[in-house]
Amino acid sequence: MKYMDEFRDPALAQRLVREIRSLVRAPVRIMEICGGHTAVIFKYGIHKMVPPEIEYIHGPGCPVCVSPREKVDLAIQLAWQDDVIFTTFADMIRVPGSRSSLAREQARGADVRMVYSSLDALEIARRNPHRPVVFFAIGFETTAPTNAMAVLLAREQGLTNFSIVSNHVTVPPAIRAILDAPEVRLDAFIAPGHVSLVTGSRIYRFIAEEYGKPVVISGFEPLDLLQATAMVLRQQREGRATVENQYRRAVSEMGNLKAQAAVDTVFETSDMTWRGLGMIPGSGLKVRPAFAAHDAERRFALQPPAPSRDPKACECGDILRGLKAPWDCRVFGTACTPEKPLGACMVSSEGACAAYYHYGRHWPAAG
Amino acid sequence: MCLAIPARVVTLDGAMATVEVAGVTRTASTHLLDGVRVGDYLLIHAGFALSRLDEAEAQETLRLLEQMGELEVGALG
Numbered sequence: 468m469k470y471m472d473e474f475r476d477p478a479l480a481q482r483l484v485r486e487i488r489s490l491v492r493a494p495v496r497i498m499e500i501c502g503g504h505t506a507v508i509f510k511y512g513i514h515k516m517v518p519p520e521i522e523y524i525h526g527p528g529c530p531v532c533v534s535p536r537e538k539v540d541l542a543i544q545l546a547w548q549d550d551v552i553f554t555t556f557a558d559m560i561r562v563p564g565s566r567s568s569l570a571r572e573q574a575r576g577a578d579v580r581m582v583y584s585s586l587d588a589l590e591i592a593r594r595n596p597h598r599p600v601v602f603f604a605i606g607f608e609t610t611a612p613t614n615a616m617a618v619l620l621a622r623e624q625g626l627t628n629f630s631i632v633s634n635h636v637t638v639p640p641a642i643r644a645i646l647d648a649p650e651v652r653l654d655a656f657i658a659p660g661h662v663s664l665v666t667g668s669r670i671y672r673f674i675a676e677e678y679g680k681p682v683v684i685s686g687f688e689p690l691d692l693l694q695a696t697a698m699v700l701r702q703q704r705e706g707r708a709t710v711e712n713q714y715r716r717a718v719s720e721m722g723n724l725k726a727q728a729a730v731d732t733v734f735e736t737s738d739m740t741w742r743g744l745g746m747i748p749g750s751g752l753k754v755r756p757a758f759a760a761h762d763a764e765r766r767f768a769l770q771p772p773a774p775s776r777d778p779k780a781c782e783c784g785d786i787l788r789g790l791k792a793p794w795d796c797r798v799f800g801t802a803c804t805p806e807k808p809l810g811a812c813m814v815s816s817e818g819a820c821a822a823y824y825h826y827g828r829h830w831p832a833a834g
Numbered sequence: 835m836c837l838a839i840p841a842r843v844v845t846l847d848g849a850m851a852t853v854e855v856a857g858v859t860r861t862a863s864t865h866l867l868d869g870v871r872v873g874d875y876l877l878i879h880a881g882f883a884l885s886r887l888d889e890a891e892a893q894e895t896l897r898l899l900e901q902m903g904e905l906e907v908g909a910l911g
Contacts, residue, residue, distance in 0.1 A: 468875075468889050468892055468893065469840065469875075470840035470875055470887050470892060471840060473892070473896055474896075479896070479899045479900065479902075482899060482900075482902045483899065483902065485902075486902050503837060556880070583880070583881060584863075584880045584881025584882070585880065585881070586863060586881045586882075587881070606880075609838070609879055609880075609884070610879065610880055612866055612882070612884070613866070613879065613880045613881065613882040616863070616865050616866060616882065620865070661837075661838045661877070661879060661884070664838070664877060664879075664884045664885040665884060687838075690899060694895070694899065713895075715888070715891040715894070715895060716887050716888050716889075716891040716892040716895060717877055717885050717887055717888070718885070723866060723867070723884055723885060725866050725867065725868065726866045726884060729866065816837075
């Protein structure tokens, strides 16, 4: 058992497709929250395998996509502070800010370095004790514990030159904001499997209990998404709305308590502005005062950059709320491509536009 | 960002594990996961192990899928 190929078995996929066909009754709109799910659906053509009544609506589960432009502006400002080594996940490097990107500033001489893990940033801090090292801490609940641990390790190991700029967002408030918006019509949710590793399945209960929508937590292999789809349809068919866990080999009800404790120690909730969803109270995480020494925004005491609007043609906001699909955007694939992105949804590996572009789905329905 | 890959623990050295994915080894932190043992399959995200993969649950999931319906003769494969 290697946990990958087994969950890509085409014969089992066909069984699931048959099961889905036998369950589907009427058009159903399922929001798959996580950008990682969007990418798998398009990579394997799951949207083409299932009957046309099933519509997958992409949600805001792309932390890069939902970061407002001014966050990149702040990162750029930090990167140009005296002697700073600015470290970031590769995803953020080409995301446009209001005037530039980290990649462009790197080309101009800012010391911007891509890392795979916050541990790499810690190592850079260890090797450069006389230079401030800032880490761009971005992500959902999956990543927050890893960044919290980096701060805890920095404190433990006396890496006083290490700090993070926290750009964390959480899933439940965003889902609530989407459900409360009258324009968006959704029947069910496929919940993010890896956020759930940390949080457990319990955080989605409000979707079923308060809004009456079925929720199924899904893994990231094609069979996982197909089985999750079948489970959603079965709930609908039986008139149920509960939280079910398709990803039982990895996700539990309570989640990873150690990871949750690390987050709780280092971070507290904050108000965060999301592209497309506006300001959502309590939807972000900021560093607690006890860890101020490792909070880059406090250390460098910069004037926060002014909020910046996306280019008018960019429909990323509506795409993240599930109101529009990428091809509804006039500049999709023309003025906005992965090489020259206008918006974050095209440049992030978890963006809906990037998924559509890379897997060739340029036109609706027939594709 | 939500990318996490199943990796097998090859060696353990304090809180750091050497893990293997499709023949490639890399290190991962077990700071966020207790009771990790050599041979375990872990889900690694941004250099940290976040969860252990449960083989019994994985087998059960596959078993349920295999029991689903019967393959018809001439069905697309």
